[in-house]
Each structure stands twice: as structure tokens, then as C-alpha cells.
Amino acid sequence: MYFWHFTEMPYPHLPDLDTISSMRVNLPSKHFDPKIGADLYNRYLDEHLIADDLGLNIMLNEHHQTATCMDVCAPLSAAVLARQTKNARICILGNPVANRSNPLRIAEEMAMIDCISRGRLDVGFVRGVPYETFAANSNPTQTVERLWEGLGLIVKAWTTHDGPFNFEGKFWHKRQVNLWPRPYQTPHPQIWITGSSDMEAIRQVGSRGYVFATFLQPYDKVKVMFDNYRASFVEHGLPGGGGTAYMPLVYTADSEAEAEKGAQELTWYLNAKTEPQFRNPPGYVPVAFNVKALQGAYSGRTDAVRTRGLEYLQEQGVLIYGTPDSVAKQVKRFYDLVGGFDHLLMMQQAGFLSHERTVKSMTLFAKEVAPQLKDLARTKPLRHAKTAA
């Protein structure tokens, strides 16, 4: 099993949450103090350097117009860390290709970072969460199509080494595509894709040998997703690479009481506020989902996950916390419940959780938990893949 440190780089120093209607999209930037912001950027990057020293890998992401995530350009932080770290793999999870105006810029940026890091880059692609469509002004009805067209063009650009080609797709037209530099890794860095509900897309990820990642979901849902992934992986003759990744919130401490305090602070992330019109733009999910939404069903991470207590979140596997032995046990339990997985992506920092306490938790995990888990077998393909599908 591989271990990845992650923080969404929050800016938590906001007015009383009861006095603001949203932390995303339309929160005025008068609430952002650049001096505090400067400290936070440097602090979060420092924590990634510490992760490298501890033998952990590094995961980065980006969001826009939101206090929940100050990283507005994961390639920028990846570039900084590619130069400053020595051993860690760096995974951008991911590039919001559906919301970027030119996929070839992503292809170039990733190739350059891959070279600077001498092949330590993993490249994720995301469709972008619903509220990202506003900041990017990306048509919400076509983000899936844009993701796949953009990704296809990027892979073609990475793997074409005998001169230019032209491309006339649905969303992008490009001429004389001829990437300089090419990626350090051959044929290209490992590709990751995130998902949560669209099983057809998850199967497509499996069939291409990409890593499939999902975040903060209860174990029963994760099992369905991973089963679909593995079934598709087998049906298509096990292409090289691939694997599964899961992200819970993780806090490791010397005592259960201290762990609970840290876990409580991490749940800041789950309570981020967004005005309703930004949560489900028209056409972002299929008609059948929106029929359920009109009937009153909630169409996102369930309210239960947001509002039930720590123990409920822990039982679901969304939040893992405790002493090192307890954390190792919880990860193993989750591993068994979902049929195994390859990458543990750990949100070990959120909200106001301080630098000292974040590093304490990271260190305990790296020194006392990781050794207990690192030899867990990689995900095995389902034996009866076709029936499971």
C-alpha cells in the first residue's frame, strides 16, 4: 500500500459562519488577508516537504473561488515541490481538464514537472465538482464529454514523438501539435481519475488501466465502485498499471482523547457551506438524478455523512482516527470491507488544525502506522468479475 499526505490548503480565518451564506463561489475576497494567506501557503508547502522526509507521498488538488482551498493551480505547487522534494511521488488529483481552456497546456505543464522531478509525477484528471463550473464558466451539461476529449488529446500529445499532428474534435481544434518537452516517464506518467456515482465512467477508467480514486465515501459505496473498476480491469485483459485509491480524513495521536480532538477539527471540511444554486447546476447530473432531486432527495454526499457524529463517520470509514495501532486496524478493516485497495490518500489537515498538530499526526502515521500496512497486498482482480459486474 502507498501513503499520500494531503491538505486542501484551507483558509479558515473567516467571519462567523452564521454570518456568511457561502464559503464557495461568491464569498467576497475582502475576507482574505494576504499576509495570513502568505503564511498559510508556505506552511502547507512546508508540510509537504516534511511528508517527503517522512517517506510519505504527496497529493495536490485545486479549486477556485473558495476559502476551502487556496491552491488554485496544482501545477504551480507541484512545480515548487518537484524541485524541493527528493523522494516523494507527487500526484495532482487532479487537473480539471473540463474546465481548462486548453488541454495541451496541461500536457506541457505535466511533462515539464515530470522532467524536473525526474519521473516522480502522477497525473490525475477530474471532471470538476459542481460549483467549479461557475468559476470556469464551463457548460455544466458537457463536463464529462470535455474531460474525455481533453484527456484523449493529452495522451496522444504525450505519446506522439514523430512530429506534429492536427486535431479537430468537438470542443477543441489544434494544429501542429508537437509537444516539447515530452514526459520523463515512458510512455507517460500514471493517470488517475476520480469518480463517485457514474459506474460506466468507473468501468472506463478500469479498462484503460488508470488509477481510480474516490474521496470520503462510506465503505459500502466504495466497494461497489471498486468492484466495478476491478471487473472492467479484468474484462479488458489487465492492462499495465492501474489500481484503486481511497481518501478518508485521518488523524493519528498518542492517545484516543487527543485523536478525537484532532478528528473533530478535521470535520471542518465536511461542513463547508455553499449556496444551493451552486450545488447542482442544470445538467451536471443525468435527468434521472434530477428527477429524484425534484422529488426531494439530496443529490450529493449524504446529509448523514455531514451531520452524524464522529463515531458514525468512523464506522463508515470516512474519518479514521486514534492511536497508531487503532488507525492501522481501521485501515485494515476498510481494506477488507472494500475488497482491498492500493493507495491511501490521507487528508491529514483541514480547517484550523495547526502546523504542530498536523506534523505530529503525520509523523506518528509514517513511523508507527505505515510499517503495519505497507505490505498489504495490492488489490486483486475479482475472481468472478463478469457476474459481479
Add this chain to the structure above:
Amino acid sequence: MATAKKAAKSAKKPATIKTSAAKSLAIKSTKKFVTLGDCKIEVERRGKGKPLLLLYGEEGLEPEAPFIDALARKYEVIIPSPPGFGASNRPDWIGNMDDVSYVYLDLLEKLDLKKVTVVGCSLGGWIALEMATKDDSRFAKLLLVDPYGVKIGGPYDRDIEDIWCTHPQKLAKLKWHDTEKGKRDFPSMPEDKLAVIARNSESFARFCWEPYMHNVKLKHRLHRVQVPTMFVWGKEDGLVKPSYGKAYSKLVKGAKFVVLPKAGHYPHLEQPEAFLKAVKGFV
């Protein structure tokens, strides 16, 4: 999508139905599909008389409204559903109102309608003007109710309120003089109807997300409209204010512009009697 397909399938059978409003007045209504290239367009025809093409708004509220039956006593009211709305299919190449207008011009030709009175509401008004700028030879006159479609101000001017970035409660206030009239009880509606509502909303975003609710070229084509034209506007329309409507109407040669009080974006639905009175003599 499965539910929407089911809805489309069940509507495929040509049927003679009587709407509840139509029943008491014994106005017959038929629904059929008309094939135009790769578009299969659902067309309802209601009443008897000279042809009146009703182009409904993005929410598809008009076909159920009482003012239609007043028109259906004098006209044959022809109500098509744009690609992606109602039970009409949505070929992938349809991307904006310019595309939709060509489909509807094909429809007029296929049904061989002449001297048509065209009534377009909100999004439907925009489509009507897109059609008229291309070919209004089959039009008799044009009645537009709070249409979108053009950009009047500069890059920082909010001509058309950003409906997708507005809190639902505020949006209702911008849209309706009396927000009670805009309330819809979705949970009690059948699933096939909800599927149409959800798909209409998706198609609306597909076609109108960017450029937001306008065609940059339309303003420069409006001089081509030759038929008598009338704009009716809700005085309290907060989505597209009367000042926008007035400026819009000035772009169409000789167009009349009338404002109705105590009405928001849907004056024909909020004040049907005042609306019919205002358009009497024109329609």
C-alpha cells in the same frame, strides 16, 4: 436519461387528448411528431382557425395556461417543443437558439403554414426573433413576451439576471410579481413529467450557458424583421427589466412596446386578462 427516454417514448404515439382546461371548452388537441432532418419535433395542435405558432418559454409553463384556450377559440394554436424540450429529441449538433430557429423554419415549411401569427414567450420569444431575422415570409405578425436574446449594455452590465447564480428564493422574487403563482409542487407530479422538467432545464443550460442568454449576432440582424411586431413586458420583471425590453423593441422597425403592471417575467401567466386585453386588436 432512462426516465426521459421513457417519457419521450410514451409521447411518441399520436394521441388525441383533451387537456383539463380544453375539456370544458371542447377544444380538441392532438400531439404528433414531425421529422425534420435528424430532429423529431413534438407538435401539439389545439383548436381551429388561422395558424398561431406558440413558442413556449424555458420552463414550458404556457401549454397549461388558460390564456391559450382563449387563443384556441380563434386560432389553431400550434405548439412545438424545441429540440431537448418536451418529448422532442436533442441531436448533438443543436447548440444554441440559432440552430433551433432553423429547425422551426423547417417545421413551418413542412406543415406548409402561411400567414402565421407567432407568439413567443421568454426563451420562445428569442427563438421567434431568430426565425424572423432569417425568413419571415410565412409570418403574419410577431408577439413577444419578455424575450431574452440580445445584449444591450457593455461587458460589465447585467442585462439579463444570472439565473444560475441566484439563490432560488431571490430568483422567484425576480421572476414573479406574486411568488405564490410561481410555486410548483414537484413531489406530487408523476415521474415522466418531472423527467421532462429536468430535461428542459438541462437543455436550457446546454443552449444558453455561454454566451449567456443572447446571440451576439441577433442585434445586428433584427433590421431584417419586416412583419408587424409587438413586445409585451411585465413591469416587475427582475430577470430582464422593462428598460431592456424597451431598448430591445427599438431594434425592430415599428415595433410596439407595452408594459403590464403587477406582472413579472410571465405577464401572460400572472395577468392573463390584462394580457389578452392588451394584445386585442393585434392578435
